[in-house]
Amino acid sequence: MKPYSHARWHLYREEVIKLDGACCVRCRRGRADGAVLQVHHKAYVSGRLPWEYPYGDCETLCKGCHAAEHGIAMPKTGWSLFGVDDLGSLCGSCELCGTEIRYIYAVGHPSWGAMGVGTDCCDALTATTDAGEHHANLIKEREKKRRFVDSPKWKVTVAGDMAMIRDRILVQISPYEGHYRLKIGNVQGVMKYPTVLDAKIRAFEFIESGDAAKFIAERRSLIRIVQ
Ligand SMILES: [Zn+2]
Ligand SMILES: [Zn+2]
Ligand SMILES: [Zn+2]
Numbered sequence: 001m002k003p004y005s006h007a008r009w010h011l012y013r014e015e016v017i018k019l020d021g022a023c024c025v026r027c028r029r030g031r032a033d034g035a036v037l038q039v040h041h042k043a044y045v046s047g048r049l050p051w052e053y054p055y056g057d058c059e060t061l062c063k064g065c066h067a068a069e070h071g072i073a074m075p076k077t078g079w080s081l082f083g084v085d086d087l088g089s090l091c092g093s094c095e096l097c098g099t100e101i102r103y104i105y106a107v108g109h110p111s112w113g114a115m116g117v118g119t120d121c122c123d124a125l126t127a128t129t130d131a132g133e134h135h136a137n138l139i140k141e142r143e144k145k146r147r148f149v150d151s152p153k154w155k156v157t158v159a160g161d162m163a164m165i166r167d168r169i170l171v172q173i174s175p176y177e178g179h180y181r182l183k184i185g186n187v188q189g190v191m192k193y194p195t196v197l198d199a200k201i202r203a204f205e206f207i208e209s210g211d212a213a214k215f216i217a218e219r220r221s222l223i224r225i226v227q
Contacts, residue, residue, distance in 0.1 A: 006083030006106040010092065010116055012051030013039045017060045024062035026069075035062040036098040040069055041113050050114035063096075070112065079107045079125035082114075084134060094118035096125070103138065105131050141208075148204045149197065162196060166203075169212050173199045185216040 016039045023030035024037065031037060040061045041053060067073055074096075083106045090100045095115040105122035108114045115125075122131035153164045161174040161183075172183040179192035180199045184206060193199040206212045 006085040006104065006116075008049075008051045009083075009106045009114055010085055010087070010104050013095075013114075013116060016055055016058045019055055020060035023060065024065050025059050026065040027062060029062055031093065031098070034098070036093070036095060037061070038063060038066045038095050038115065039113075040066055044113070050108065072111075075109050075112055076125070077127060079109045079115075081122060081126050081128070081130055082106050082108055084131070086138075092116065094121050096121040103135060144208075145201065145204050149200045166207055167213070169207055169216065171203045171207070173203070184212050185219070187216075187219060 017037050021030075022037075023033075024035055027035075029035035037060055039058050041050070042057050042059065045053075061069055063074075085104050085106070087102050087104060090102050092101045092104045093099065094101050094117045096117045097120075099118050101118040103119065104116040105119065106114060106116050107122055107125050109125075117125065119131045119135045123129055148166065151164060153166075154162050155164065157163050157172070159174070161172045163170065163172045165171070169185050170183075173180050173193075173196055174183065176192065179194060180196055181192060182189040182199050182203055184203065191202070193202065203212075206215075
């Protein structure tokens, strides 16, 4: 686990902005006026994470007022990426260009502080392709998940279950008390899923993460011991 938590910064930042009335405390412009809002730390305490400050030590500034506050233009290089967070929808905004974003990359600079930005701004600031590659992998994973869910390999068994074999692991989904249950490698799970789709998504994640294979191998060795 990394010492930095991206989600914490995103939450903290939005809280400061909310407390300041969702606008820049100098010029009073908000996102609706086209202002890009950033959170400025009035003072730094070394070793403290950007969100470990009392709200009073921070203030909401628009990009322009923020640059004026520091007396310098925002540094264009020397930033490092410390985490990425999936907001689940396009509900975030890049602190550099204002674009609506779903994946928020938290970057930091020793003379400026922390910022949450989009993929392109992140790569420009860090002079790497880390965010772009991370994003490309997310999209690849998402497409793989869709192919799994839609796969023609899903068959309906005589018992009325949906079944398919993925990575040599048998996946079965059966209706149960108005919900659905998953059976992986012939082991019945206890979780109930509201829809077949939810069960398929769980199965995909369980197998893709390698946890399903691990689980089955552990079970097999357990059975050998018992026998
Ligand atoms: Zn301002
Ligand atoms: Zn600042
Ligand atoms: Zn941006």
